[in-house]
Amino acid sequence: MNEYLKEFPRELEDEAIYIIREAAAQFERPAILFSGGKDSITLVRLAQKAFYPGKIPFPLVHIDTGHNFEETILYRDWLVENVGADLIIGSVQDDINAGRVTEEQGKFASRNALQTVTLLRIIEEHKFDACLGGARRDEEKARAKERIFSVRNDFGQWDSKNQRPELFDFLNGRIQPGENVRVFPISNWTELDVWNYIREEELPLPSIYFAHERAVLERDGVLWPYADFVYKDSKEKLIPRQVRFRTVGDMSCTAALPSSASTIEEIIEEIIAATVSERGTRLDDKRSEAAMEQRKTNGYF
C-alpha cells in the first residue's frame, strides 16, 4: 500500500547535515543529546555522515533518569563503541541524592520533569554552548514554533516570544557568555520521514521498537510497561501482551502500543495507517494543553 509514502526525501538529509556542520563551526563546545530513541539514533548517523572520514567532533550526552528500558542502555553502549564517540552520562539519581530535586509521588509519578535540572547541570559543568537534539516540529504544536538554532538564556529558558527570525538557510549562533543554543537538525522531518530514513540507511534500533511480549499494566485504556520502580496498586494485575513502543522515553511516561509489527516495513505500514499521533503515547504531554511549552520555558529539551 501507498508505495509513494515510503520514499525518503533526500533534501531533508542535505539540510540536516548542513545544520550539523554549522553547529560544529559556530560553537566551541557542542554536544549531542542522546536519548536512545530513533530520532537521536538518526541524528548520530547524520553526524557521522557530516564529518566522515573524520570522527563526530562532539560527545554524546545521555540524561539518565534511572528509569530506562534496559534495551535502550544496551543499545546506547553498543552505539558509542561503534561510532567511537565519547559518552557523558548525567544521572537524575545524583540530583535526587544531592537534594537538588524531589521525586514525584503517587500513581502518575515520573522523572520526566526532573531531567531538566540534570540537563542544565551537565550543560553548565561541561560548558556546552550548543546541544543538538532530535526534536521535530511535527511532534507537538509548541515545537512547531521553535527555531532550528534556539537560544536559551543563562537559566536554560526558551523565550517563545523573543526568537530570532531564521531566513533562507542562515543560522545565527552568536550568543553571550552563559547562554546556550539548542540545535534541531531534523526539525523539518516527520515521524514517517525518520522511519523511511532508518529503513533506507539500514540503521539498527533498540529491540523495544519491535513487537515483543511484555507484562503490562492496563490503566485508563493505556498499556504501561512495568518495572519495580513503576507504581502499581494491589488491585492492578500484570497482563502479558504483544506490544511495541512508538517513542522511547522514560519508562514511567512511555505507553506501550498493542502491535504485531516486527520489521521496519511493518512498522511503516502501521504508522501510515495510524489514527493516533506519535506523542499520543506520551503521558508527559498529556498533563495539560501547554505541557510542552511550559517545560521548554523551564529548560527542557
Add this chain to the structure above:
Amino acid sequence: MDVLRIATAGSVDDGKSTLIGRLLFETNSITKDKLEALEKASQRKGIGFLDLSLLTDGLIAEREQGITIDVAHIYFNTPKRKFIIADTPGHVEYTRNMITGASKANVSLILIDARHGIVEQTYRHFLIASLLCVPTVVVCINKMDLVAFSEKIFNNIQADFENLATSVDGFKPQLIFIPISSLLGDNLTSLSLQTPWYTGHSLLHILEHIQAVEPVSKKESRLPIQYVIRPRNERFHDFRGYAGRLLSGRLAVGDPVTVLPSGRSTRINKLLQYTHELQEAVAGQSFTLTLEDDLDISRGDMLVKSDEVPKVISEFKSDVCWLHQQPLLTNKTYLLQHGTSRTKAKVTHIQYVVDPIFQRKIESRETLGMNDIARVILRTAKPLPIDPYRVNKANGSFILIDETTNQTVGVGLNAL
C-alpha cells in the same frame, strides 16, 4: 519524492487557519487524538464548532489572544509529494515573520475575503512575494459561499489583483486565481458544483503539480566552505576535505575551480557523500570535496568553477527589510552574514523606503524601523562574492546581526 514549500499569508479572520486545517483533514494528515484535543480546546473556549486554528496556534499567548504571532510549520503528504507550510501571521506588526516564512517558499498562498476584496495587507503580501522572487502566487478568493459563489465578484477581484501586480515594480510571480470556501471545502481537494464557471483545478491539484524545484542547478556554481575535515588518523593521515552545501549550479570531478577571495585555482579530485563517491554534485546537496592541490582554504571562503567566477565587491545596493525594534542606524557597524562568511558592514546611505500600500518611495530617511523595507547602500570590511538576488537567490541574500545584542536585525537582497 520532492518537497514543496508553501508560505501562507492572509489578514486576520480571512480563514487561513481554517484552510490549512481543512487541507490536513481532507488529506488524512490529522490524527484522532489531535482532533479530540481540538474538540476539547474548542469547547473550553466556548465555541460550538471545531476551531482548526487551535491546531497551528501552538503558543499559550496565541491561544489566549486568538491570533497567530509566530511562524508555524505544518507538514503533510499526498501521493504526489511532501508539503511544508510556513504559516505566517497576517498582522501588520508581523511583516518580519511573513518575510521569514516566505524566504524559502516555492509558492505563496494569498487569501482574500470575497466580501472585502483587496485590502492593505494584500499589497504587503504581494510586495513581499515579489521582493523575494517567489515563483508562483496562488490567490485564493475565499468565503465565496458568503457572496453566493458570484462569478462577477471573483472576476472583479482578479482584475483588481492583476492591476496591483502590474503596478509593482520588480519581479512578477506567476499568478493563479481560485475561488474557494475554506469553511465548506469548495474547490479545496475537488472541484465544487457551486462554481461551474471556474475552469481551473482544485487547490490541492494545483499544489501537487506546481514545479517545486527551481532550476538552480542551471545557475553558476557557488559553494561556501562550511567546515574543513582533517581526520588525522592512520587511514586518512593526509586527508583534507572541504565540506559544504552547494547553493547553486553543478560541480564535477575534474572541474577546474577557483577559491574566493584568494583567487587561486586547482581541480576537484573527489566528491564524497559519506562513503559514497559522486561524479557530479548538484545544487542543494551537502558533500565533502578534496582538491588536487593543497590551497589555504577555510570556512567563509567560496569555491566556484573557474569559468563562473563572480565579481568580488565591498560596496553594493540592496533591498533590506528591518526585523528588530531597535532601528537601523546609518554608519553603525553591523555583522553581515553571507554564505558561511561574516564581515563587518555599514549602511552608508538609505536611498528610499518603500510604502507598500501606495507604491511610493519615501526619501531622505536616516533610520529604518521594524518592518520597513528600503533600498540602501552597504559597505563591507571584506569584499564578498555576492550575486544579484534576482539572478541567484541563494548567493544574493544576507542577514545583518547586531554585534552587541547578537540579534538577527535585518535581511538583505542584493540589488546589483
